[in-house]
Amino acid sequence: MEESKSNMENTGSISGATPKVTGIGGIFFFSDNPKETREWYAKNLGLEVNEWGATFKSRDVNCPDQVNSLQWSPFKSKSEYFAPSKKEFMINYRVQNLEGLIKKLRENGVTIIDEMETYEYGKFIHIMDAEGNKIELWEPL
Template sequence: MDESKKQTVSAIPSVDTMPKVTGIGGIFFISDNPKETKEWYAKNLGLDINAWGSASFESRNVNKPEEVNSLQWKPFKKGDDYFAPSKKEFMINYQVQNIEALVAKLKENGVTILDEIASYDYGKFVHIMDSEGNKIELWEPKL
């Protein structure tokens, strides 16, 4: 292969579509009084609580500076069904890519998948359980 063809081939950006976690999408935890907890964080730490009852933290992807990522922070009332069947007081939302292939891989690995992939205007979601009984939310943002 001559040099000009090598340069053309190497200049083509590769697109990573491997099914995997790409970041943290949210941190959710149980609170005895979510309203008071949100008010405390707003008053003392300056969190801006949005219409969904969470705070959003935005950042840029270092490898794709035009891409803005969002991490959600939200306390939930003790006993909230959103954490079931986990008995833990926290849940992490992981941002992922290629959620369909990731779920297929997880099924092959015997991971408990709690629901079907659900699509919304802001992305796709599915819930799984890890080996310690922690419910995990996987989110593929809509780009």
């Protein structure tokens, strides 16, 4: 029991857990025609797509009952969702203890673009890295 509790504290979304990235939550990129891009990937590579892209599910090695997801999404070229970044991609990182991580990022002088928002599928905030890449941080609920 202690071992599984320890694993949950290291990998789960517990507010007392070490604030850190635990995996990739999504890969977002520009496409001239997102609908055609999704259809091409479905037809040629077998992705099960919907209007947002495709979701890949996997199990957490340290907590096999936990199912993680990675969202793959083409966005219309020049989408403002990536702003203020000028890059053609954005990575969503899955994190544990988002509130603690935000505190650490502020202490380290990291540019935080917006305020944390909570939805039925998790908490989100956006930051900029040292290279000007917008990063989405996501703590699943």
